[in-house]
Amino acid sequence: MRKFLLLASLAVAGGCNRSTPTATAPVPATAPVVTVVKPQRKTVQRVVEQPGTVQAFEEVTLFAKIPGYVRALSADPDKASHSEHDRLIDIGSRVKKDQILAELSVPELEEEFKQKEATARQYAAEVQQATKAHAAATAGVTAAKAQVAEAKAGLTRAQALYDRWQSEATRAAKLVTGGVIDAQTRDETVNQFKAAEAGKAEADAKVTSADAAVAKAQADAEKAIADVTTAEARLDVAKADVRRVDALRGYTRLKAPFDGIVTRRAVSAGDFTAADGKHSLFAVARIDPVRVVFQVPEADAGLVTAGQDVKLALQGLSPGGTGKVTRTSWSLDPGSRTLRVEVDLPNPEGKVRPGTYAKVRLTADVPPDWSLPAAAVGKANDEAVVYLVEDGKAVRVGVQLARGDAQTTQVLRFKRSGTTAWVDFTGTELIATPSASLSDGQPISVGP
Template sequence: METSDALQTSHRHPSFRILWVLLSILVLVIVGVLSGLVPRWHHQQQLYAEVQSKGLPRVSVVHAKPASGSSRPVLPAEVKPWVEAPIYARISGYLKQRFVDIGDHVQAGQLLAVIDAPEQALELTKARAQLEQAEAALGISRVTAARWAELLQVNGVSEQDAAEKQADFKLKTAQRDSVMEDVRRLEQIQAFTRITAPFSGTITQRNIDAGDLIVANGGKELFHLAQTTKLRVLVQVPQQMTKGVEIGQHAELTIPGQSGRKFPAKVIRTAGVILPDSRTLPVELELDNTKGEILAGSYAELRLSEMKTGNVLSLPANALLFRPEGPHVGVVENDGKVVLRKVQIGRDFGQSMEILSGVKPEDRVIVNPPDSLSTGALVSVTSENQPEKHPEKQADKQPRQQPERTS
């Protein structure tokens, strides 16, 4: 029995070894084949991708970024005088003398100029003479009517004659009153020869000089008066930002050339309607200028406080495609295909545009897209700017410092 078991074991060992040898050779062959085919396959894929990319249009893409100053946007504003008025002549004549020039500060009622109107003076003199004549005639009529009334008591005159004298007295009284009103009218017109300031302010324009012919209601402005101790700031707020504007809201005003100084202002009124041509809300602010540091008529930049505009994105201006349906952008999908999306434009920052809707921060938007770009076109992306992360998210991802352990 032992001899037979030994013979069987001796026959099994060679067959087992031969099987292991064959399996090892097979594994080596498979490894050799794979080591040669895999690099070749990768090389073919790279070559295919390179050929495909060279045949496709090359584009650069960017990601939409948060609009700078979206929470407190800067708006262009216009500074106006608090009160201003053009001053015209109400009487014709020649300018006899002027007493002020541009830049002069005047008080309400101060004399600015005098107009020489000789025809008007002659009419006033004539009217006054007629008034004296009418008063003299009225005096005689009064005495006559009184005497005839006394004679009527003693039956010295008839009632008809006494009534005629009373009627004549009333007629002379009416004539005197009419001439007196005419004199008052001419005196008021004569007062227009003195040009006075309607309110306190500064002379900003002077369009006449001594000896000039002045025509009443001729449309020529003599002076322009402005009150600049308090200024009026006018700003057009875009429609999407109107919900953040309230009466009494504070703002900061900056003037170009004022070395970054900020002037406080306050919202005092709004128009209450959106202008259909510009889709903006007219807003008026009040600005104190007691020290005269701001010139009326200046261009300014206004930043309203505590404005809630939401998460507003911006894109380069050269990323927009203007089509008859409206502005579009080209977005590259993961498979390299282009999708045209319609966007809503907000404010124009010059080199960039505010995008209110249509794109997301993770979208790859084509820069300088060709006019022939259409949905479904294949492109090759050459460069890509990574999207900016929200500051709060970045702060959350910052590693926290572990507290120091004291031994």
């Protein structure tokens, strides 16, 4: 303990004899050297990259139109070398337009079709019969008109006899008065006149009768025409019934709507198909071409136009390919605020399958506007800012941005701290870069 206290005393004495060092003055900080740029009007090339999905160009689900039993599934000629259990139309079968996939059996429909055909034949016979009756009626009109002509000729002859004997009777009466002929001769002449008068009346009656016969024949002909029209109308109705039932018979054959591939089969031979629109039998997809569908955000939707070039990268397929924008939805989806864009991609060999993931890259030229290097634009308090060079200091101002790429950012207006007014860029502003190392009011040194 004594030794410890002695050593401690010596240490304290030695420390008291040391001199206190003099305080050193702070070294002034060196102002950072920055590069100064001015806004320039430039066209920015905007790159839009979005994920997409491959979809079938068309896909149709087939239902039964009429109820019935499945008679048989059609054979698949592309599967002739497979096992006998895999030779029918099934998923993966490539089909052609109007190729029959399956046939239904509806016996009562076949019987109804035969009945409608028989009815049509019956009405066709009635049309033929009515047509012949019309021809006969037309001939009757012609014959009646001939009788009228004959009767009129007889009337002319009777009128001539009447006129002759009337004249003879008048002359005979005068001759009797003059004593030239006797009364008996006059009476004979008068009797001849009366006979001619009766013949004329008979001829008149015959003409009237012949005219009536013509009217009746014409009426019969018109009725025959109406009968033909009626029979033809009945035949048209019968034929329409035949076509209707035949159209229903067509629904017993389920056909491929286009060239494609069967993606779903939910029926077998012997199944009963209900025409309720709820239970589909087949699904057929058209896979040449296919659609590559992707969504473009609202900010870039205005840059997308039909015919624009795009680069495609498909999952599992290398190398990628190129295409063109085929169509857009034009309007944005109100939920996601995105624009639906589609690219039609030829697929003759069927290598691109619907459902495949796609990566789409689209490049568009943005119209020229005031632009700055991307390094000159920073961020402070979640606000885009740039630093103006004024009196050797960096002055931070808020800035409104347009579009940009990795190297350039388009700017619209700026606003000084503590103000509410936005000021348009003029191209004379001095902007410090890079902005990441600066703070508001910091002295700076402008480099070359």
